[in-house]
């Protein structure tokens with residue numbers, strides 16, 4: 001049975017914060033692989049400044065190329081939008097009926113809003129959640145604090161966001177160290193996020 005941690009995100013673009021977390025999860029938990037699930041449209045986000053799915057996927061593929069245990073996933077590309085995670089999990093169960101055990105990876109920031117996710121209680125019945133620390137406002141709901149399915153993993157805190165990268169790049173700042181080298185090259189050659 002292969003244990004796969006699903007790391008959902010828009011990855012617009014993927015940055016070293018994402019990569020550090022995913023690598024930490026796969027090295028310091030019993031997960032065999034982490035899949036970066038590139039989300040076409042997150043339910044709580046607007047589509048403004050969002051690159052095409054295939055470009056975001058390509059950057060994830062470039063970033064994870066050298067890491068055997070980290071994989072890009074385009075599983076949500078043909079699912080209805082906005083992409084509710086429960087629908088993707090149901091679809092994954094149909095596509096991989098045996099041999100795989102899926103769990104979710106999320107930052108503490110997302111756990112704080114988890115009670116607003118579609119069918120979050122159903123998700124918690126069937127899946128484990130691996131939660132890493134992330135600085136953010138708000139509080140984790142009491143019911144999630146000592147939940148048997150929610151596991152805290154002490155991953156490093158790296159306060160970088162894709163929004164910061166996009167805005168600063170547009171202003172002409174050098175954000176190169178915040179991106180895996182191949183991602184920077186791709187983004188620069190394609191002239192992304194310039195205007």
Ligand SMILES: Nc1ncnc2c1ncn2[C@@H]1O[C@H](COP(=O)(O)OP(=O)(O)OP(=O)(O)O)[C@@H](O)[C@H]1O
Nearest residue numbers: 008009010011012017107110158159160161162163
């Ligand atoms: N620096 C970081 N450290 C840890 N987790 C992160 C970091 N940046 C983003 N994440 C988390 O990774 C997941 C996917 O990231 P996503 O691309 O959606 O977020 P983001 O980088 O915050 O993007 P944006 O700034 O465009 O909203 C989300 O759950 C998000 O909370």
Ligand SMILES: O=C(O)c1ccc[n+]([C@@H]2O[C@H](COP(=O)([O-])O)[C@@H](O)[C@H]2O)c1
Nearest residue numbers: 008009010039042043084085086117118
């Ligand atoms: O299923 C939901 O209701 C739901 C609500 C908010 C976010 N998500 C998922 O969580 C991922 C991270 O969300 P975000 O908005 O922080 O980029 C995103 O890729 C979605 O797949 C899912």
